[in-house]
Amino acid sequence: MKCVKVPLTELNDTRIKLMENGQMSMDFKIKAEKEYGYIPITEDIDGYEIVDIELEEIKRVAHNFSELLEDELTSTEIEDLRTSFDTIGDVVILEIPDNLKDKKQKIGDAALRFTKRRSIYMKKSAVKGTTRVRELEFLSGEDNPVTIHKEHGTRLKLNVKEMYFSPRLATERKRVMESVRDGERILDMFCGIGPFPIVIARNHEVDITAVDINSQAIKYLNENIRLNKLKGTIRTYCGDVRDVSKQFNSKFDRIIMNLPGLAYTFLDVSFDLIEDGGIINYYEFSDSYEQGISRLKEACLKQDKKVEILNTRKVKSTSPGEWHIAIDAKVSEAKN
Numbered sequence: 001m002k003c004v005k006v007p008l009t010e011l012n013d014t015r016i017k018l019m020e021n022g023q024m025s026m027d028f029k030i031k032a033e034k035e036y037g038y039i040p041i042t043e044d045i046d047g048y049e050i051v052d053i054e055l056e057e058i059k060r061v062a063h064n065f066s067e068l069l070e071d072e073l074t075s076t077e078i079e080d081l082r083t084s085f086d087t088i089g090d091v092v093i094l095e096i097p098d099n100l101k102d103k104k105q106k107i108g109d110a111a112l113r114f115t116k117r118r119s120i121y122m123k124k125s126a127v128k129g130t131t132r133v134r135e136l137e138f139l140s141g142e143d144n145p146v147t148i149h150k151e152h153g154t155r156l157k158l159n160v161k162e163m164y165f166s167p168r169l170a171t172e173r174k175r176v177m178e179s180v181r182d183g184e185r186i187l188d189m190f191c192g193i194g195p196f197p198i199v200i201a202r203n204h205e206v207d208i209t210a211v212d213i214n215s216q217a218i219k220y221l222n223e224n225i226r227l228n229k230l231k232g233t234i235r236t237y238c239g240d241v242r243d244v245s246k247q248f249n250s251k252f253d254r255i256i257m258n259l260p261g262l263a264y265t266f267l268d269v270s271f272d273l274i275e276d277g278g279i280i281n282y283y284e285f286s287d288s289y290e291q292g293i294s295r296l297k298e299a300c301l302k303q304d305k306k307v308e309i310l311n312t313r314k315v316k317s318t319s320p321g322e323w324h325i326a327i328d329a330k331v332s333e334a335k336n
């Protein structure tokens, strides 16, 4: 590091002068030895002895995300970005609005420093297609989409680029887990990497059948079964649940249907497979509960069953006025 070398007696005055002239580097510490002091500089300066020696770097710890970006963005823009963070294990996924896309690299680097996670990605598309995966663009840190997410005492390994997972459903998973009783036979029709089955089987002696059409998700679920200490058992199947379920030869006390855009199109399958008095944990995207409740009632009528709505709740907001909603329904034979 280039420094001005001055006798110790002149160190303070020189420091003040160089600082006032904007010639002192603020990124390194001044060094004082027996007779001389060394002041880091940003440019060659006439009239002083200039030497090149090693100086200790000043580590600046940014206090928060706003501080890292305050020269770039307004406080509202920073706040909006901060609420878009999804942290999945070592990975952070950001939603950057179109008007800030030209600053995505700075935002990604700031997120890396602020969160101290390993990898920062940016959402490039909505969740889409049958497997409900979104495109991601790598921004900062290490480009490695495989991570282990910890949730309610479980370890969930996944590849954020190849399969669906949302940490925002953690509370919902806990709620469902807490409503399960030991001994239940459970079907998760759209299990993904298995967050519902894993958290339930970790806490209850249950028998879970987990199905997903995404072979990569099932590969990670099989690994997650090994990664966690489970009280219950989980059997996995890869394929379209409409086809795969034809091989099931017993009914289920509970069926989880977390495919909110299309779950209603599988109600005929779940009503075939539900035990008399069993519970369906049904999800859909809607601005109200009415649509889901009438879909459940309609499906019941078709199969000569009756439905009792036990509970409804908003899981998370998906867009202004629209929610990922949950309906817990008890399904019984109409004759009872």
Ligand SMILES: C[S@@+](CC[C@H](N)C(=O)[O-])C[C@H]1O[C@@H](n2cnc3c(N)ncnc32)[C@H](O)[C@@H]1O
Residues within 6 Å of the ligand: 130, 131, 132, 164, 165, 166, 169, 189, 190, 191, 192, 193, 194, 195, 196, 211, 212, 213, 214, 217, 239, 240, 241, 242, 258, 259, 260
């Ligand atoms: C919204 S994700 C939910 C995953 C998981 N339940 C969770 O909470 O993370 C829906 C899942 O359904 C799967 N899927 C979509 N259509 C399917 C089908 N016909 N049969 C089985 N799985 C399907 C997708 O691959 C995806 O993993």
